[in-house]
Amino acid sequence: MSSYDLSSILIVLLPIVSFVTLSVFGKRIKPSISGVLGTMSLAITLVLALYVAYGYFFDFGMQAGAHVKHIALQFQWLKFNENLSIDLGIVLDPISVMMLVVITAVSTMVHLYSINYMHGEERFTMYYAYLSLFTFSMLGLVVAVNIFQMYIFWELVGVSSFLLIGYYYTKPSAIAAAKKAFIVTRFADLGFLIGILMLSYGAKTLDFFTLIERLTQPNSVYLASFAGSSFLGLSALSWALLLVFTGGAGKSAMFPLHIWLPDAMEGPTPVSALIHAATMVVAGVFLVGRLFPIFAISAPDALHIVGYIGGFTALFAAIIACTQTDIKRVLAYSTISQIAFMMFALGVSGWGEESEGFTASMFHLFTHAFFKALLFLGAGAVIHAVHSNEMEDMGGLRKALPITHITFLLACLAIAGVPPFAGFFSKEAILSAAFHGNSLIFYVGLFTSCLTAFYMFRLYFRIFWYNPVKEDHHNHEGHTWPMNIALIILAFGAVFAGLIPFGHFVSADGKPIELPFHLTFSIAPVLLGIAGILLAYVMYGEKNEMPDKLTASISGLYRAAYRKFYIDEVYLFVTKKVLFNLVGRPAAWFDRNVVDGMINGYASITTMSSESIKPMQSGRLQSYTMFFLGGVLLVAALLVIKFM
Amino acid sequence: MEQVPLTHVLILSSTLFFLGIYGFFSRRNLITMLMSIELILNSININFVAFNKYLYPHQLEGVFFTLFIITVAAAEVSLSIAIIINLFRRFNTIDIEDTNTLKF
Numbered sequence: 001m002s003s004y005d006l007s008s009i010l011i012v013l014l015p016i017v018s019f020v021t022l023s024v025f026g027k028r029i030k031p032s033i034s035g036v037l038g039t040m041s042l043a044i045t046l047v048l049a050l051y052v053a054y055g056y057f058f059d060f061g062m063q064a065g066a067h068v069k070h071i072a073l074q075f076q077w078l079k080f081n082e083n084l085s086i087d088l089g090i091v092l093d094p095i096s097v098m099m100l101v102v103i104t105a106v107s108t109m110v111h112l113y114s115i116n117y118m119h120g121e122e123r124f125t126m127y128y129a130y131l132s133l134f135t136f137s138m139l140g141l142v143v144a145v146n147i148f149q150m151y152i153f154w155e156l157v158g159v160s161s162f163l164l165i166g167y168y169y170t171k172p173s174a175i176a177a178a179k180k181a182f183i184v185t186r187f188a189d190l191g192f193l194i195g196i197l198m199l200s201y202g203a204k205t206l207d208f209f210t211l212i213e214r215l216t217q218p219n220s221v222y223l224a225s226f227a228g229s230s231f232l233g234l235s236a237l238s239w240a241l242l243l244v245f246t247g248g249a250g251k252s253a254m255f256p257l258h259i260w261l262p263d264a265m266e267g268p269t270p271v272s273a274l275i276h277a278a279t280m281v282v283a284g285v286f287l288v289g290r291l292f293p294i295f296a297i298s299a300p301d302a303l304h305i306v307g308y309i310g311g312f313t314a315l316f317a318a319i320i321a322c323t324q325t326d327i328k329r330v331l332a333y334s335t336i337s338q339i340a341f342m343m344f345a346l347g348v349s350g351w352g353e354e355s356e357g358f359t360a361s362m363f364h365l366f367t368h369a370f371f372k373a374l375l376f377l378g379a380g381a382v383i384h385a386v387h388s389n390e391m392e393d394m395g396g397l398r399k400a401l402p403i404t405h406i407t408f409l410l411a412c413l414a415i416a417g418v419p420p421f422a423g424f425f426s427k428e429a430i431l432s433a434a435f436h437g438n439s440l441i442f443y444v445g446l447f448t449s450c451l452t453a454f455y456m457f458r459l460y461f462r463i464f465w466y467n468p469v470k471e472d473h474h475n476h477e478g479h480t481w482p483m484n485i486a487l488i489i490l491a492f493g494a495v496f497a498g499l500i501p502f503g504h505f506v507s508a509d510g511k512p513i514e515l516p517f518h519l520t521f522s523i524a525p526v527l528l529g530i531a532g533i534l535l536a537y538v539m540y541g542e543k544n545e546m547p548d549k550l551t552a553s554i555s556g557l558y559r560a561a562y563r564k565f566y567i568d569e570v571y572l573f574v575t576k577k578v579l580f581n582l583v584g585r586p587a588a589w590f591d592r593n594v595v596d597g598m599i600n601g602y603a604s605i606t607t608m609s610s611e612s613i614k615p616m617q618s619g620r621l622q623s624y625t626m627f628f629l630g631g632v633l634l635v636a637a638l639l640v641i642k643f644m
Numbered sequence: 645m646e647q648v649p650l651t652h653v654l655i656l657s658s659t660l661f662f663l664g665i666y667g668f669f670s671r672r673n674l675i676t677m678l679m680s681i682e683l684i685l686n687s688i689n690i691n692f693v694a695f696n697k698y699l700y701p702h703q704l705e706g707v708f709f710t711l712f713i714i715t716v717a718a719a720e721v722s723l724s725i726a727i728i729i730n731l732f733r734r735f736n737t738i739d740i741e742d743t744n745t746l747k748f
Binding site: 617618619620621622625626629 | 665668669740741744745746747
């Protein structure tokens with residue numbers, strides 16, 4: 001076992017050790033120590049992850065001109081029969097190594113940031129324990145060797161997300177949001193599970209790489225029988241992949257399963273940064289990326305559906321983001337929109353020569369993690385200073401929060417796709433892939449990236465400009481140095497992450513590719529982005545009448561977008577009016593009358609018979625003796641008859 | 645001297661036995677009922693002695709049994725009296741009709 005293998009095992013183990021330590025000895029550890037302990041263990045994990053990434057990309061990962069997978073650890077956990085078993089293990093390949101770096105980096109920053117942000121909370125140690133649990137689950141998810149291992153960690157990630165959204169468990173809205181997130185993603189995971197079962201039935205294996213091999217080889221018998229049977233115009237394989245994608249869409253908040261993510265902002269802000277922006281919500285993208293060869297080679301129709309859903313969600317969420325007034329909700333919809341960018345980048349990608357969409361998607365995942373985590377942490381710093389989520393209470397904060405202001409601006413520039421910040425390169429790659437893949441999605445993406453620039457700078461101007469600078473705002477950042485450090489480090493990521501030649505490291509088939517970069521091509525997106533920024537400046541740079549006039553002139557559309565296009569209401573209608581009336585009430589009636597009736601029937605029969613024999617126990621001694629004597633006489637008479 | 649036949653003794657003991665039974669059922673006073681029980685026990689004692697005498701004259705088991713029964717009866721009476729005294733303290737009566745609360 002090489003030192004790289006050992007490090008990769010430690011990467012996964014350290015967070016769970018930290019979780020167990022913090023949760024078992026939580027009461028005895030001082031909050032200040034537990035925060036440092038959690039942060040230290042994550043910092044070690046980050047160093048190890050960087051070491052493994054260095055080793056993989058520059059030392060042992062490259063063989064015969066392509067990055068190949070490397071199994072660092074694998075053992076059989078549960079064996080069903082000769083062919084089918086659930087293995088646990090750690091696989092290193094370009095995307096899992098990239099995810100290891102992203103997760104540990106963002107998680108370390110969030111741990112560091114939370115020392116300040118969560119200071120004085122009652123369950124501070126448990127908060128760190130949950131964060132560690134989440135990090136462990138997410139790391140286990142990305143290094144999964146087996147689709148079932150991924151499913152196990154997938155659910156663990158869901159649980160830790162539930163725990164952290166509902167962290168402020170005395171707040172009814174937080175409880176409702178945690179429940180909503182749990183139920184919606186669980187509903188989607190049902191599809192994932194059915195998809196796993198179909199795939200494993202078709203390919204007779206649960207192992208990722210055997211699965212991919214069996215379902216992509218042109219002359220494979222598994223592929224022939226699986227793709228041969230069809231239902232409603234799609235092959236069984238496409239259906240299986242779409243069901244797997246349903247699970248991914250639930251976690252990654254694709255339309256129409258996106259409704260939980262905005263509500264999940266009830267959790268603490270660093271949690272939103274870690275789970276609901278940078279890592280967990282991209283699990284769906286990662287899942288599609290993991291199964292990408294099957295999607296691209298054997299079921300391109302399923303991949304097209306992924307692309308269209310991604311394209312629609314990107315636009316849809318961006319429009320809603322333009323109207324929200326809660327800054328965390330704006331960021332939540334922006335996250336949905338950006339993840340949808342990654343999804344449609346996968347959707348428009350092909351195999352072989354045309355697989356730049358895959359690389360672009362992973363690239364965007366990588367850069368997005370940094371600038372979106374930075375945006376959330378910046379928003380957290382603002383909320384920390386203002387004690388409110390609403391834009392109304394902000395404005396003119398640029399003097400009060402100088403570090404937050406600068407880092408937030410850098411992140412906004414990155415997400416808006418302004419060169420040379422990180423988001424520019426990845427978004428350019430995505431748009432270029434869409435341009436070559438599907439022109440409809442390309443135009444939707446182009447328009448959405450303009451909207452992205454607009455709503456991000458609307459947010460920026462509303463927080464830091466808009467109102468005149470308030471004099472009474474003293475400097476809030478003097479005593480929050482862990483938060484400031486986290487913001488500054490992430491700002492470096494947001495600025496420079498795009499300069500990495502990503503295609504050299506991550507590609508669909510492991511062979512390094514050159515991401516295309518044409519100056520002429522990027523003129524239109526950049527100009528549109530700058531137009532969006534200017535529009536936002538004109539409308540929100542200073543307090544004026546224009547936003548109100550504009551919303552009044554398109555009041556119908558504005559109202560619909562403000563109410564999130566009534567998707568929540570539709571869900572409520574479907575569940576409360578339709579499902580409850582057609583399924584819930586009959587089931588309740590059956591339960592009350594038939595099931596309960598049977599039980600009550602047994603009980604009343606027992607009661608009745610007991611009532612009828614109760615008077616025999618009269619409490620009168622002589623009647624008892626009478627019975628006794630009668631019995632004795634009866635026995636005597638029987639004996640006499642027997643022996644006479 | 646001609647012996648009294650066994651039948652006579654048995655008739656005596658049966659009479660005593662049923663007198664006891666009758667007394668047990670017809671009386672309402674607990675003390676009287678206790679006395680009836682003693683009658684029943686005594687009738688059985690007579691049976692034991694009689695059978696011992698007429699069937700196995702050279703053995704004494706029946707007589708021993710009688711002694712045991714008398715001992716046990718004495719113990720039983722002391723217990724019963726204790727219960728009756730407690731009943732009296734509780735209900736201010738020893739009428740069996742009024743002490744029927746021990747039921748469902």
